Amino acid sequence: MILDKKVIIVTGGSGLLGREIIKDITSKGGIAINVDIGVETNLKNRNIKADITSEISVEETISLVYQNFGKIDGLVNNAYPRTEDWGAVFEEIQYSTWQKNVDMQMNAVFLFIQKIAPYLIESKGSVVSMASIYGVVGNDMSLYENTKIKTAPAYTAIKGGLLILHAIYQLIMGARELDLTVYHREVFLIIKIQYL
Numbered sequence: 606m607i608l609d610k611k612v613i614i615v616t617g618g619s620g621l622l623g624r625e626i627i628k629d630i631t632s633k634g635g636i637a638i639n640v641d642i643g644v645e646t647n648l649k650n651r652n653i654k655a656d657i658t659s660e661i662s663v664e665e666t667i668s669l670v671y672q673n674f675g676k677i678d679g680l681v682n683n684a685y686p687r688t689e690d691w692g693a694v695f696e697e698i699q700y701s702t703w704q705k706n707v708d709m710q711m712n713a714v715f716l717f718i719q720k721i722a723p724y725l726i727e728s729k730g731s732v733v734s735m736a737s738i739y740g741v742v743g744n745d746m747s748l749y750e751n752t753k754i755k756t757a758p759a760y761t762a763i764k765g766g767l768l769i770l771h772a773i774y775q776l777i778m779g780a781r782e783l784d785l786t787v788y789h790r791e792v793f794l795i796i797k798i799q800y801l
Contacts, residue, residue, distance in 0.1 A: 606634030692755025
């Protein structure tokens with residue numbers, strides 16, 4: 606199997622997309638670890654309660670996985686935390702809300718990659734982060750009129766930032782490939798960095 610015994614951390618693994626990612630990893634022989642703020646830690650069930658915006662929580666999570674599984678082969682940055690006012694119209698967005706969303710979504714990805722990088726270099730592992738075509742072009746809010754979907758201007762900035770963040774990591778970490786592919790069921794780009 607393609608992911609035979611590969612230990613892969615999936616942030617936000619309890620969400621809609623996260624559950625499918627975990628199912629896919631497992632179906633390919635991998636060991637998927639769900640790291641989510643909404644679960645209780647239970648290693649038998651491969652769940653770890655963690656706050657991806659907390660440096661201490663991220664470090665403890667990585668250490669717990671490494672101690673219990675002996676290696677870490679991959680990270681899927683899938684968590685999608687956001688403020689309660691996510692989707693507010695541009696003119697009504699509070700600056701503090703903008704900052705918090707960037708911090709929770711983009712800065713948390715930076716933090717997790719930075720802390721896990723030595724383990725992935727050791728295992729020649731990979732990082733996958735969820736980005737969006739809206740990180741390349743601004744999202745057209747009119748597409749979502751008369752729907753329950755709330756889009757936010759911060760979304761485009763954050764997803765664009767993730768694309769650049771991975772490009773920077775490719776240069777810094779000496780990665781040998783950066784694949785951009787379209788996730789088959791969503792309007793997501795999957796960015797993969799494989800360390801040498």
